[in-house]
Amino acid sequence: MSTVVTDKAAAPAAPVTELVTGYVARIRSGNMGALPSVIALVVLSVVFWIARPVFMTQGNIANLLTQGAAIAVIAMGLIFVLLLGEIDLSAGFTSGVCAAVLAVLLTDKGWPWYAAVLVSLLTGVVIGLGIGAIVVKIGVPSFVVTLAAFLALQGVALKIMDNGRNISIHDETILAIANKNVPPLLGWVMYLVLVGGFSFVQYRKLRARNTLGLTGETAPVVALRIAAVALVAGIAVLVLNDERSRNPEVNSLRGMPIVVPIIIALLLLWTFVLNRTSFGRHIYAVGGSVEAARRAGIPVDRIKISAFVLCSTMAAVGGLIAASRANSVDPNTGGSDVLLTAVGAAVIGGTSLFGGRGRMLDAVLGAAVVAVINNGMGLMGYSAGTKFVVTGFVLLLAAGVDALSRRRSLPGS
Structure with a gap:
């Protein structure tokens, strides 16, 4: 009686208790992933539900999904830059400029929606290329470059909209993105x-x-x-x-809402890119150590420029969603707290400010936490000032958790 010998034996399946023990060990070593944001989301939802039962009604849940959509998309783009240990302070006003381009082409020029959307996205690509080239080729820190772009793009938005004009959007396809529902x-x-x-x-x-x-x-x-x-x-x-x-x-x-499958599609796409492509692996490698990545033959400059391009392009998509939800574009589109909220969403979701650690899901979870805070406190009658204080506290707490977990993950800690 012959026996069949296989080249590779099947891997032993880890018992459930071993998996749980390993997960607890990862948390204790500082690798908490999305756990803090999930806990925050559950706790906040329960608190607001008890305080205002209307919080959990179908209408408010749908409103929550559309309320945090633009922030989630902008935060997805920021994650590419944050993974490199860089920052893009211009993402908010990039979304505003791209939304202004979209509105002018649709309303003033009478362009079809697909052409206007394409030009709006290309505007984001050009902005990202410019920022990335200055950061990489000239060597100016990304904080300085994007701060300058933050200021300059405000002026560009004002110029596009004739120093303060509000442009209404009437195209049914664009308006449907944040205002209509899937059958x-x-x-x-x-x-x-x-x-x-x-x-x-x-x-x-x-x-x-x-x-x-x-x-x-x-x-x-x-x-x-x-x-x-x-x-x-x-x-x-x-x-x-x-x-x-x-x-x-x-x-x-x-x-x-139609915007929900759009968010899911973007989440799946960029998760695949980060986890299953060489470009994604290079992003993590450069974020972990630029010098080690360069010695390994990774085109560091090209990776960095690509990350800024993706960040600005996703900001353009976020501007499109914001314009759809508001039915118009004005000089404040992309301004106010949009940038800080988007960065906060990425960090609250679990992306490290130090680079090399984060997932695309972090943007969605963090945006959900921010949206729940704004929505729940609004239902409870709190002022905008109180909302900012609470959101700032949550962001500081998330950044502190990130710093402590990074310290615990270092050898000898």
């Missing part, structure tokens, strides 16, 4: 595609680890993760598909 049936189709795709990726990853002989997770743990995602997403779709209009005969409001 309920299509929402469930998207849900099935999302859960099916997530399941495929998780089991493919498990199978690949086992094939390579690495210690893998158990199939039940993977199944539990998939079930958790399916449950949360299913509840969200179910709640948003319910009628939330007070007068449904006149104006029915059902389905998730």
Whole structure:
């Protein structure tokens, strides 16, 4: 009786207790990931729900999703720069300038929406190229360059809008992005595609680890993760598909906002780029050590310029969403607290200010925390000043956690 010898034995599946112990060890060593932001999101939601039950109604949940959408997108772009240990202080007004270009082309020039959107995105690309080239080729610190751009782009926005004109947007396609909803049936189709795709990726990853002989997770743990995602997403779709209009005969409001699948698509795209491409690996390598990356043959200059381009392009997308939600563009679009809130969202979500550590999901989680704070405190009747104080405190707390976790992760700590 012959026996079959395989080249690689299947990897032993790690027991659940071992996985939990390893996760706790990672947290104690300073690698907390998204845990603080998730805890903050849950605690804040419960507090506001108890204080104002209207916080958890279908209408307010839909409002929360659109309220934090632009900030989440701008924060996604900032993560590329933050991973390098750099900063872009101009992202807010970049979104404003790109939104102004969009509004002028749509309203004043009568361009079709797709052409106006393309030029708006190209404007973001040009701004990012300029900033990246000055930082990389001339050697001016990104803080100084983007601070100068922060000031200059305010003037550019004023010039585009004739020193203060408010430009209304009437294009139905652009307005639909933040003001219309996906049909309920299509929402469930998207849900099935999302859960099916997530399941495929998780089991493919498990199978690949086992094939390579690495210690893998158990199939039940993977199944539990998939079930958790399916449950949360299913509840969200179910709640948003319910009628939330007070007068449904006149104006029915059902389905998730159109901006939600846009955010999900961007999240999946950039997560894939960071985790599954050489460009993403190079981003993390440069953020970890520029000199080591250069010695490894990584084109550091090109990576840095690309990160600034992506940051400004995503700011343009954020400006488009903001313009859609407001139905107009004015000189304050992208100004006020937009930049600081976007940076805060990335840091609150778990991205390190020191570079080399962070995920695209951090932007969405952090933006959700900021949106919950603004929305919940607004429902409770607090002033804008109080909201700023609380948001600033949360940002300081997140930055402190980042600094402490980084210190604990250093050898000898």
